[in-house]
Amino acid sequence: MINTYDVIIIGGGINGCSTALELAQRGVRVALVEKDNIGDGPTGRSSAIIRQHYSNELTARMAHYSLGVFQDFEERVGGECGFRRTGFVAIAAAKDQAGLAANVAMQRGVGIRTELLSPEALREVMPGIASDDLVAAAWEEDSGYADPYLTVNAYAAAAKRAGARLLTNTAVTAIHQSGGRVTGVATAAGDLAAPVVVNCAGPWGARVARLAGVEIPISACRVQVSFFKRPAGEEAIHPVVVDFIHATYFRSETGGLTLVGLVDPAEANAIVDPDRYAEGVDTDFILDSGERLIRRYPAMERSASAGGYAALYDVTPDWHAIIDEAPAGSGFYHCCGASGHGFKLGPAVGRLVAERVLGVADPLFDSRLFRLGRFADDEPVRGRYEYSIAG
Structure with a gap:
C-alpha cells in the first residue's frame, strides 16, 4: 500500500524542517524524507550566525522575521535553539x-x-x-548566533508534534510524474504519493532536481x-x-x-x-x-x-536561493541554493515556501526575487557590496 500525503519534502535541514512545520500547522499532510539523520547535513555544521544586514529589502525583512523567531524560539517553535545575543x-x-x-x-x-x-x-x-x-x-x-544542531532538531520535533511524518535514513531514488505533474517519490523504504514535492536537498538539490529532468544551477x-x-x-x-x-x-x-x-x-x-x-x-x-x-x-x-x-x-551563480515551482504547474518546488544564508533565514523561508505551495493570495514574503528564471533573464540578485553572500 502506498502512503499518500499532500506534500512530500526532500531534505531535513532547517529549510525542510521549517517548511514541514509551517505546512503541518496549517493542517497539511506532510512527509519529510531525509537520507541521513536530522542535523547530519550542512545545517548541523552551520556557523549559525543570526544577522539582519542585507542589501535587499526582502532578505532584510526575512532576516528580521527570523531573528524574532530565534529570540522567542521556545514559544514559537518549541525546544531550544541556543540563541546568544x-x-x-x-x-x-x-x-x-x-x-x-x-x-x-x-x-x-x-x-x-x-x-x-x-x-x-x-x-x-x-x-x-x-x-x-x-x-x-x-x-x-x-x-548573535545560535546552536544549529539544537535548532534543526527542535524544528523537526515541532513538525512531528504538528502531525508531519519524518522518515530519516531514507534516500529518495526517483520522482514519479504523470501528465507533466509530480505524483510522488520512490524511496528505499517504498513509494510515497503526493501532488506536491518540495526539493529542500541543499547541496544535493541539483541532483534531486535531475530525478525529475530539471536542471537548476546549484x-x-x-x-x-x-x-x-x-x-x-x-x-x-x-x-x-x-x-x-x-x-x-x-x-x-x-x-x-x-x-x-x-x-x-x-x-x-x-x-x-x-x-x-x-x-x-x-x-x-x-x-x-x-x-x-x-x-x-x-x-x-x-x-x-x-x-x-x-x-x-x-x-547559485548569485549566491541566493532558488525558491520556485519548476516546471511551472508541475507541483515540483525547489527551495535550495541558500549559499550560506540558509540558517539565518530558515524560519522565514519555511513560511515563504509553505505559503507559496498553498497559493496564499497575500503572502508575507514575495518569492519572485528567488525565481529560477532570473538566471536566464540575466536578472540576478544583486547587493551593494562585492560579496554577494552579504545579500
Missing part, C-alpha cells in the same frame, strides 16, 4: 561607505535596530578591534571553519563580526573559542561531491584565516589554534 558588526571598506549607509537606512525602514558606528564608537562596542582602516561600520545590538561547495582559543584577557564573548575588507567573519564559540570563516567569492570554486569531500580543515586555511583574524582582532596573535572542520554550501 552578542551583537553584530558589519565592516566595509571606504569604497563601500555609501552602500553601507544605504543598507542601514533601508534596514531601519523595515524595523531593524541598526546604526552606523564611527571607528571610535566601534572600539567602544568591541575594545580589541582594529579600526584604523575603516570609515564606518554597521551595528545590530539584537543579533553547486556543492566545500567551505571551511577554523577555531582559535582566545588568550588571557580576551576570554569574554565578543560580537559577531563580518569583515568585508579582509573577507572574513568571526564569532565567539563556547569554551573560550573564536570561530572564523570566509566571505570570499572564491569559495564557489571549491566544487565537490557532497557525498565524498574532505571534512577536516586544511592547515593552509587555519594559517590564512588566522592571519586575517589578527589583522582585525590583534590580540588573537596570542591565540592557539583549536582545529576546525569543513562543511558544504549549496551555491
Whole structure:
C-alpha cells in the first residue's frame, strides 16, 4: 500500500524542517524524507550566525522575521535553539561607505535596530578591534548566533508534534510524474504519493532536481571553519563580526573559542561531491584565516589554534536561493541554493515556501526575487557590496 500525503519534502535541514512545520500547522499532510539523520547535513555544521544586514529589502525583512523567531524560539517553535545575543558588526571598506549607509537606512525602514558606528564608537562596542582602516561600520545590538544542531532538531520535533511524518535514513531514488505533474517519490523504504514535492536537498538539490529532468544551477561547495582559543584577557564573548575588507567573519564559540570563516567569492570554486569531500580543515586555511583574524582582532596573535572542520554550501551563480515551482504547474518546488544564508533565514523561508505551495493570495514574503528564471533573464540578485553572500 502506498502512503499518500499532500506534500512530500526532500531534505531535513532547517529549510525542510521549517517548511514541514509551517505546512503541518496549517493542517497539511506532510512527509519529510531525509537520507541521513536530522542535523547530519550542512545545517548541523552551520556557523549559525543570526544577522539582519542585507542589501535587499526582502532578505532584510526575512532576516528580521527570523531573528524574532530565534529570540522567542521556545514559544514559537518549541525546544531550544541556543540563541546568544552578542551583537553584530558589519565592516566595509571606504569604497563601500555609501552602500553601507544605504543598507542601514533601508534596514531601519523595515524595523531593524541598526546604526552606523564611527571607528571610535566601534572600539567602544568591541575594545580589541582594529579600526584604523575603516570609515564606518554597521551595528545590530539584537543579533548573535545560535546552536544549529539544537535548532534543526527542535524544528523537526515541532513538525512531528504538528502531525508531519519524518522518515530519516531514507534516500529518495526517483520522482514519479504523470501528465507533466509530480505524483510522488520512490524511496528505499517504498513509494510515497503526493501532488506536491518540495526539493529542500541543499547541496544535493541539483541532483534531486535531475530525478525529475530539471536542471537548476546549484553547486556543492566545500567551505571551511577554523577555531582559535582566545588568550588571557580576551576570554569574554565578543560580537559577531563580518569583515568585508579582509573577507572574513568571526564569532565567539563556547569554551573560550573564536570561530572564523570566509566571505570570499572564491569559495564557489571549491566544487565537490557532497557525498565524498574532505571534512577536516586544511592547515593552509587555519594559517590564512588566522592571519586575517589578527589583522582585525590583534590580540588573537596570542591565540592557539583549536582545529576546525569543513562543511558544504549549496551555491547559485548569485549566491541566493532558488525558491520556485519548476516546471511551472508541475507541483515540483525547489527551495535550495541558500549559499550560506540558509540558517539565518530558515524560519522565514519555511513560511515563504509553505505559503507559496498553498497559493496564499497575500503572502508575507514575495518569492519572485528567488525565481529560477532570473538566471536566464540575466536578472540576478544583486547587493551593494562585492560579496554577494552579504545579500
